[in-house]
Amino acid sequence: MEFTTVGVVGAGVMGVGVAQNLAQRGHQVVLVDISDEVLDNARRELRNSLRAYALFNKGSGVDPAAVFEKIEFTTDYELLAKADFVVENVTEDWGIKQQVYERIDRIVRPDVVFAVNTSAISITRVGSVTTRPDRVIGMHFMNPVPMKPMVEVIRGHHTTPETIDTARRFLAGMGKECIVVEDVPGFVSNRVLMLTINEAAFLVQDGVAPAADVDRIFQTCFDHKMGPLETADLIGLDTILKSVEVLYESFNDSKYRPAPLLKKMVAAGLLGRKSGEGFHKYH
Incomplete structure (x- = not known):
């Protein structure tokens, strides 16, 4: 065809x-x-x-x-x-x-x-x-x-x-x-990535480190081109939240519980690059 x-x-x-x-x-x-x-x-x-x-x-x-x-x-x-x-x-x-x-x-x-x-x-x-x-x-x-x-x-x-x-x-x-x-929820990439991003959001929420430092650790220590929170901003925090919620619903496992900070940011319209601000600002 x-x-x-x-x-x-x-x-x-x-x-x-x-x-x-x-x-x-x-x-x-x-x-x-x-x-x-x-x-x-x-x-x-x-x-x-x-x-x-x-x-x-x-x-x-x-x-x-x-x-x-x-x-x-x-x-x-x-x-x-x-x-x-x-x-x-x-x-x-x-x-x-x-x-x-x-x-x-x-x-x-x-x-x-x-x-x-x-x-x-x-x-x-x-x-x-x-x-x-x-x-x-x-x-x-x-x-x-x-x-x-x-x-x-x-x-x-x-x-x-x-x-x-x-x-x-x-x-x-x-x-x-x-x-x-x-065909399992999250497949390979997002079963790992969404959990990583969600945990990174918990780190910011709990005051362990600001978003810029969380990302810098992954970039400089592990040679990642982008940190997890910058990646989240690129994808869109609304998409991230929906994906984490699907994983939480599918596995019924508390490790996929969405970070309250992530939910709050989405409710506030802080969706990442497409809105001009997420974990980082893009103005």
């Missing part, structure tokens, strides 16, 4: 990144979200990201205007009928994801694979609300998507080897490799 047109559902940070990566590799993209306001913001983010990419990758041959033209921004889910592959990137909320999949399952061709871009939600559970559980697979992209060469791919209970092969070919077309893991 050729992936000429790819549907991307959800025009937040991850959805824009996936759409950009796909368009840069020559795909036509239908980028769907529920409001024109979200799509207008996505257009701005995409223009900024493309300018930055062209600036820092001068030999790449990427033409920002040509890439932008390959992406169709729309609130009309029916346009997904022409998609040859779908990547879903909506918020980490099961109720919302369930509604999205029940909706797109009726629109998208039965042979098309659904890739769930999630950090914690069960791929098997997503597949259960569709008529194609064998064609549902997890694709945990990393941010910023165009710059990251690896994707964590998750095999649901019903996901077939053929779907995994299709996913590998799709990702290779994006210039990415993948590692396939099993």
Whole structure:
């Protein structure tokens, strides 16, 4: 199968990144979200990201205007009928994801694979609300998507080897490799990362060290490019909180209890880079 047109559902940070990566590799993209306001913001983010990419990758041959033209921004889910592959990137909320999949399952061709871009939600559970559980697979992209060469791919209970092969070919077309893991909450990356970030938030909350020092320890002692709290700001503290809550609910283990400081910051709108302030300021 050729992936000429790819549907991307959800025009937040991850959805824009996936759409950009796909368009840069020559795909036509239908980028769907529920409001024109979200799509207008996505257009701005995409223009900024493309300018930055062209600036820092001068030999790449990427033409920002040509890439932008390959992406169709729309609130009309029916346009997904022409998609040859779908990547879903909506918020980490099961109720919302369930509604999205029940909706797109009726629109998208039965042979098309659904890739769930999630950090914690069960791929098997997503597949259960569709008529194609064998064609549902997890694709945990990393941010910023165009710059990251690896994707964590998750095999649901019903996901077939053929779907995994299709996913590998799709990702290779994006210039990415993948590692396939099993469908348990948080998979590999976020089962470790979210616990680390949550514990780092407890450190700040308990006055053990300020956020800058927590991050500096990880950067200088362990050669991490970013500390856990700077990473949290990049991902978005609202996404972090939802992911930790999914882990807490899934495992019923107190070690995943969300830090009260994390919950307070999200309630205050301190979401990280996208809001201008999280554990660090970005003004």
